[in-house]
Amino acid sequence: xxxxxxVTLKQGILDPQGKAIEHALDSLGFKNAxxxxxxxxxxxxxxxxxxxxxxxxxxxxxxxxxxxxxxxDYRYELQ
Amino acid sequence: MKIGVVVFPGSNCDHDCQYVFKDLLxxxxxxxxxxxxxxxxxxxxxLPGGFSYGDYLRTGAIARFSPVxxxxxxxxxxxxxxxxxxxxxxxLLEAGLLPGVMLRNTSLNFICKDVYVKVENAxxxxxxxxxxxxxxxxxxxxxxxxxxxxxxxxxxxxxxxQVIFRYxxxxxxxxxxxxxxxxxxxxxxxxNADGNVLGLMPHPERSAESILGNEDGRLIFxxxxxxxxxxxxxxxxxxx
Numbered sequence: 001x002x003x004x005x006x007v008t009l010k011q012g013i014l015d016p017q018g019k020a021i022e023h024a025l026d027s028l029g030f031k032n033a034x035x036x037x038x039x040x041x042x043x044x045x046x047x048x049x050x051x052x053x054x055x056x057x058x059x060x061x062x063x064x065x066x067x068x069x070x071x072x073d074y075r076y077e078l079q
Numbered sequence: 080m081k082i083g084v085v086v087f088p089g090s091n092c093d094h095d096c097q098y099v100f101k102d103l104l105x106x107x108x109x110x111x112x113x114x115x116x117x118x119x120x121x122x123x124x125x126l127p128g129g130f131s132y133g134d135y136l137r138t139g140a141i142a143r144f145s146p147v148x149x150x151x152x153x154x155x156x157x158x159x160x161x162x163x164x165x166x167x168x169x170x171l172l173e174a175g176l177l178p179g180v181m182l183r184n185t186s187l188n189f190i191c192k193d194v195y196v197k198v199e200n201a202x203x204x205x206x207x208x209x210x211x212x213x214x215x216x217x218x219x220x221x222x223x224x225x226x227x228x229x230x231x232x233x234x235x236x237x238x239x240x241q242v243i244f245r246y247x248x249x250x251x252x253x254x255x256x257x258x259x260x261x262x263x264x265x266x267x268x269x270x271n272a273d274g275n276v277l278g279l280m281p282h283p284e285r286s287a288e289s290i291l292g293n294e295d296g297r298l299i300f301x302x303x304x305x306x307x308x309x310x311x312x313x314x315x316x317x318x319x
Contacts, residue, residue, distance in 0.1 A: 014225070014251075014261070016185050065144070068137055068173070070180045071227065 001046050003058045005046060005076040007067045008039035046078075054078055080307060081107040083121040084149070085167075087142045088113065092128035092164065095284040097281035099109045100125075100255050103287060104166055106304070111146040121161035123303055124151060126167030127192055128220070128282055138181055138223045139169035149173055160204060160303060161276045168278030177237065177271055177278045179228030184221070185261030190222040192308070193293075195261055196244040196281055203270055205277045206243060207296045214251045215244075217265075217281035219259060224280040225271075226262040226309040238271055244268035244279055 022036040046052040067074040082100045101108040131142035163171040171177045201211040244267040247253045268279030283296025
């Protein structure tokens with residue numbers, strides 16, 4: 001199965017990259033753009049056919065390595 | 080006394096740390112490749128600066144799973160002296176040996192310059208050669224030095240005098256203007272509750288010799304040696 005994983009900064013954590021992009025969008029004329037947040041997207045092939053088992057493995061990957069849960073949230077979908 | 084300097088793929092301050100302990104302070108130094116799993120016979124361990132694993136994913140995130148880190152954790156848990164400098168500090172945070180995380184500098188810039196830091200606690204194994212409140216001039220060189228932790232943890236480390244260095248003016252005033260990276264409470268370095276693990280963003284190994292124009296950083300390494308006992312220090316510190 002393929003896991004598609006998003007890692008994003010938690011609400012309230014300052015995101016200077018997001019702020020810089022927001023200012024750039026503003027200067028390009030996108031006046032409606034607000035609250036830009038930069039995150040990470042990862043794809044992982046998991047050699048597992050059982051969706052529940054794959055989900056448990058991906059959850060552990062996120063908790064142990066892919067996200068630092070002090071400042072980041074993660075979500076994933078399996079296909 | 081034997082000091083271990085861990086070498087990760089991408090470490091680049093390892094030889095500077097080796098030079099300070101070996102050539103300036105006359106100690107035995109062992110370079111420890113990250114695949115090693117034993118730290119037997121070492122008095123202290125240095126996690127040096129650099130860009131371990133290219134800073135991929137997050138700074139220090141992959142290095143913390145290097146084989147040697149299991150041994151570093153065991154060493155620290157037994158009371159062994161561990162200092163993490165810059166990327167080494169980031170690795171200690173990811174490994175959970177120190178609390179908190181590093182965020183990107185608020186300016187988004189890689190900042191490389193001399194800064195002043197105030198010694199907030201001089202009664203430690205890393206600062207006993209400093210005076211309380213002494214100001215040290217030490218360079219920083221990082222893009223991710225914006226220390227962050229939750230308010231409860233921050234309150235805890237402050238109450239417990241675990242904040243060891245804070246960015247300040249040349250005369251020791253801790254102000255928002257002197258904060259180079261957005262770090263919470265101007266924090267430049269913290270220690271664990273047991274007092275044997277220190278992480279700091281400034282590079283004392285780059286300011287440990289007068290030929291470099293500044294030897295304030297040397298005090299931190301001398302403090303580590305002093306913490307092992309003055310008599311041993313005197314016998315070892317030939318020419319220091």
